[in-house]
Amino acid sequence: MSTGVLSALTVRGRCLLAASCAAVVCALVLDERDLLRVAVFAAALPLLALVVSLSARTGLHARRELTPQRVEVGGETSVRLRLTSTGGLPPSDPVVLDEVPHGLGGPVRYRLNGLLPASGSLVEYTVRPRLRGVHRLGPARCRVEDPFGLVVFDRHLAGTSRLVAVPEVVPLTGSPPWGEGGRENSGTPRAGHGADDATLREYRHGDDLRRVHWKTTARRDELMVRVTETPQHGAITVLLDHRSAAHRGTGNQSSLEWAVSAAASVCLHLRECGRRVRLVDVAGNHLGPGEFSGHPDGGWGEDPILESLALLQPTASRELLPDGAPDTDRDLVAILGNTTPAGAEALTSARPENTRGAVILLDTTGWTEPGGEHRDMVSATAHRFRRAGWNVTTVDSPATSVSHAWERLYARDEPFDALGSEP
Numbered sequence: 001m002s003t004g005v006l007s008a009l010t011v012r013g014r015c016l017l018a019a020s021c022a023a024v025v026c027a028l029v030l031d032e033r034d035l036l037r038v039a040v041f042a043a044a045l046p047l048l049a050l051v052v053s054l055s056a057r058t059g060l061h062a063r064r065e066l067t068p069q070r071v072e073v074g075g076e077t078s079v080r081l082r083l084t085s086t087g088g089l090p091p092s093d094p095v096v097l098d099e100v101p102h103g104l105g106g107p108v109r110y111r112l113n114g115l116l117p118a119s120g121s122l123v124e125y126t127v128r129p130r131l132r133g134v135h136r137l138g139p140a141r142c143r144v145e146d147p148f149g150l151v152v153f154d155r156h157l158a159g160t161s162r163l164v165a166v167p168e169v170v171p172l173t174g175s176p177p178w179g180e181g182g183r184e185n186s187g188t189p190r191a192g193h194g195a196d197d198a199t200l201r202e203y204r205h206g207d208d209l210r211r212v213h214w215k216t217t218a219r220r221d222e223l224m225v226r227v228t229e230t231p232q233h234g235a236i237t238v239l240l241d242h243r244s245a246a247h248r249g250t251g252n253q254s255s256l257e258w259a260v261s262a263a264a265s266v267c268l269h270l271r272e273c274g275r276r277v278r279l280v281d282v283a284g285n286h287l288g289p290g291e292f293s294g295h296p297d298g299g300w301g302e303d304p305i306l307e308s309l310a311l312l313q314p315t316a317s318r319e320l321l322p323d324g325a326p327d328t329d330r331d332l333v334a335i336l337g338n339t340t341p342a343g344a345e346a347l348t349s350a351r352p353e354n355t356r357g358a359v360i361l362l363d364t365t366g367w368t369e370p371g372g373e374h375r376d377m378v379s380a381t382a383h384r385f386r387r388a389g390w391n392v393t394t395v396d397s398p399a400t401s402v403s404h405a406w407e408r409l410y411a412r413d414e415p416f417d418a419l420g421s422e423p
């Protein structure tokens with residue numbers, strides 16, 4: 001009998017078998033025939049229970065249903081395990097065991113008392129994911145014991161089911177005052193005055209000399225070139241900073257989870273406002289199926305952008321957009337963790353002057369050290385973005401709601417320091 005089969009013996013069954021074997025040896029040494037008979041019977045009992053249990057059929061089948069299969073973090077999903085029987089059950093009442101991750105509450109056990117009715121039986125429970133991601137429920141097994149408790153074994157009933165916990169989506173109001181038919185004046189000095197100057201910038205190495213605007217060049221005493229690319233009206237790129245070094249905190253209370261929830265809320269809100277939206281990570285890769293436009297079908301829980309965010313993992317990269325800024329012909333909304341003024345300089349200088357930008361900048365020390373001294377660098381970074389004409393708001397506490405940060409992002413005359421702090 002193989003080791004795998006013997007593993008079905010319980011502790012009681014193994015102890016009885018070991019004691020019986022020892023008694024057999026003693027009976028042979030002492031020439032005690034009565035002891036030998038008792039020892040052989042005791043050794044045969046767990047082996048007989050093992051053979052009978054393995055040959056018995058449970059006659060059980062199971063089917064798992066999840067409603068819904070995608071749920072926001074903190075939401076509820078109802079799980080129904082439908083059990084049907086095609087034959088008699090073992091002598092002892094079996095236990096149905098459905099494996100559930102400990103983060104969702106742990107395994108679920110259900111004991112069957114007697115035969116199942118013809119309509120079957122329903123095991124129903126609720127799970128509440130506390131972390132975004134893809135969770136696996138199952139497999140479901142039927143655990144059977146013999147009447148003496150000597151043998152226990154599992155029979156497979158159902159495979160695994162996929163539960164997607166998407167980030168929380170916060171309802172937002174308002175939208176950027178740019179990106180649609182017109183765009184507001186950023187307050188950033190342009191290359192002169194007039195309609196022509198609105199599409200001019202300083203000469204950069206590699207620019208085509210045929211694009212030099214000589215009239216403005218003579219007036220400013222420096223080479224100025226025409227900008228040929230024009231922003232796509234209504235098209236916005238949302239940049240999510242998911243560098244592990246740029247965030248602090250653990251679990252669903254980390255600054256990364258706040259940023260992911262903010263990215264989901266902003267993307268879906270902008271799409272609800274009729275904008276064409278792309279979501280990219282710090283490597284410039286598109287998250288989801290590219291561009292999103294129009295209203296979501298089947299509700300937000302069915303939106304592919306949410307599943308892409310549910311699967312998103314932090315990256316070890318320490319650089320913000322090492323391959324250059326993405327979608328330079330579109331306006332940009334960036335949700336950033338710890339970022340230096342040099343990083344802000346690199347991001348703003350890589351984009352044409354005729355595109356607009358907005359930044360939700362996290363002071364992540366607030367996620368681990370309330371009142372931590374990190375504001376100097378955050379203020380300097382925010383100042384660098386504002387010098388480039390970008391809208392900026394800073395968030396220094398996980399208690400700050402995404403909706404509050406979004407409202408402050410486009411508020412006029414916003415103070416330079418952190419959201420919720422005194423100027």
